[in-house]
Amino acid sequence: MSTPVLVGIAHIEQRITDWTEGKEPLDLMIDAVKAAVRDTSTELVPQIDAIHVIGGLWQYKDPAAYIAEHIGAGKVETGITTLGGNMVQYALSQSALEIQRGTKRVVVITGAECGNLAAKARKAGAQPNWKNAAGDPDRVFNKGGFGSNEHERAVRLGGATNWYALFENAIRSARGESIVAHQTRISELWAGFSRVAANNPDAWIQKEHSAEEIRTIGPGNRPVTFPYPKLMNANNSVDMAAALVLCDTETARSMGIDESLWVYPWTSTHGTDTAEVSHRDNLYSSPAIRVAGNRCLQLANLGLSDIDHLDLYSCFPSAVQVAATELGIDQSSRGLTITGGLTFGGGPLNNYVMHALVRMVKLLRSNPDNKAFVTSNGGLLTKHAFGVYATTPPDKPFQYEDCQEEIDLMPKRAVTDHVGTATVESYVVMYQGESPAHAVIAALTEDGTRTWGMTQNEEDMLDMTRSELIGRTVQIDADRMATFPASA
Known part of the structure; x- marks a missing residue:
């Protein structure tokens, strides 16, 4: 049984004033991978068995294959993850298990986003023309799902x-x-x-x-x-890339990677x-x-x-x-x-x-x-x-x-469309500019079922920011519009 160890790392930032000056995410990933390999102080590229890319807002199909070609790697397994902040750790853990089993020796994981560049381009009324990186990756990492239902969508509750x-x-x-x-x-x-x-x-x-x-x-x-x-x-308006090099200890020793660089998962x-x-x-x-x-x-x-x-x-x-x-x-x-x-x-x-x-x-x-x-x-x-x-x-x-x-054994709650009174469980007030524009209320019916309501009443929305409305009674009509009866 082999022992997985992190031996190379890289963090890259791109700070630009004009969007046309910047590199796209795929090129930043290449820079990050090269930097992570340099961090090992060895010629590790020919030993790479797999390159896995963390999925992003870009449209690349098989970015790992493009990266492999442009760093001079041979035939490698290419992978990409689905979306989610959990996927870096998940991809790393699965790679560590494969190294431990001996099915891989050296795995590179990388990812990048250019939210700052994209924001500057939008402000200029432009659309960056990024590469396609066509193809089909050898594998897709997918772990866990999330979504919305018709009750949530009906009250316009979307976005993290x-x-x-x-x-x-x-x-x-x-x-x-x-x-x-x-x-x-x-x-x-x-x-x-x-x-x-x-x-x-x-x-x-x-x-x-x-x-x-x-x-x-x-x-x-x-x-x-x-x-x-x-x-x-969260500040997504950043241009950042990173890369990790994971291998087994036998390979790390044979390549002469300084053990002071090693970090074990x-x-x-x-x-x-x-x-x-x-x-x-x-x-x-x-x-x-x-x-x-x-x-x-x-x-x-x-x-x-x-x-x-x-x-x-x-x-x-x-x-x-x-x-x-x-x-x-x-x-x-x-x-x-x-x-x-x-x-x-x-x-x-x-x-x-x-x-x-x-x-x-x-x-x-x-x-x-x-x-x-x-x-x-x-x-x-x-x-x-x-x-x-x-x-x-x-x-x-x-x-x-x-x-x-x-x-999965933990308690869950039913949800329904409800007309009538309920007790406010929580709420969110959304702004347009400096003013509240839309609020969504989560509420519990008398039998403990969750329901949803919404309002655009300015006074009610302002009241939500000044007074505690959780625990108050709310009236929800057939259109899911919520009002607050006067307190006794």
Whole structure:
């Protein structure tokens, strides 16, 4: 049985002022792979057995084949993942298992997004003409699914920004916080992420933002949803690429790769919450994180106190809080990110975790006795992957476990179209410019069934941002329009 080990890493940023000056994602991936190979200080390219690419917003069909050709690799297995922030860790764990079984020796994983370039092109009224990278990959990595149903679509509840804000308001209610206290706390949480980014040379935004700056609406920090202004949202307007080189220890030794560069994956787990949010038991927890996250540490025979470097997936504050709660982490007593998160470290969509892993490897190389725990999240707090890493080999061979069977036993909730009164469970207010434009309300009927309503009433929407409406009675009509009866 072989032992998988990470031996090469690369992180690349592209900072441009004119979209025509920039490289497209595929070319950034090539640069990242070449840099990761250079990181090993060996001529490793002829030994590569597989190149796997994390799926992105681009339209490439078989980008791995194009990369292989342009780095001078021979015939390699090409792979691509489906979408999801969990897919970096999942692709890595499956590659580690194949190396452990001896079916692969050297695997390269890479990904890139050019959200900054694309945004600049849109502003200029232009459309970048990116390569096709035609062909069919040898394999497609797919793990976990998520989607919406007719109830959610009927109230125009779509997009991660809206869903995670809905979760955030549910968290506030579950904690019994006032709106002011809640805004203060989550802005302080996010200010901690900004402080880490300010000291991370790979972070996209290295200017430190205070909690007051983060929670205060103003120029450069427009309202997006309630309770999230722009500085509490993932920052996808980045041009970033990363690459990892994974091989077996025998190959690493035979190639002369310095053992001070080695980082071992110890354990990995995966679990998926109920795909349609409407059917989840509540809107502020994650059984999948609870089961799979804790199982990953258990397989490694480690507790949280043994973890020196922790990175909780951080697209929005609600994702961090749910993960911390389910894993039993005191959010005020330890660091929760090694990058600064997707707002400040940079959020290249599905590939963020690869940048977290690159940062993790750098930290472990500098602190050889340390251990790291990295979490992943895809969809709407839906698909979760976890990994433990160290510079020392694990006591047992690399372990991977799919925790879905236990997760599927957790309670679920029915959903219905309901006409009549219900109790507000959570809500989200969506903005157009500086003004609220549309709000969606999750509510529970008398028998505990979830239902959905919506409103564009300006006074009601403003009231949602000023007063606690969760727990209030809401009236929903046949068109799903919601009104709030006057309090007795």
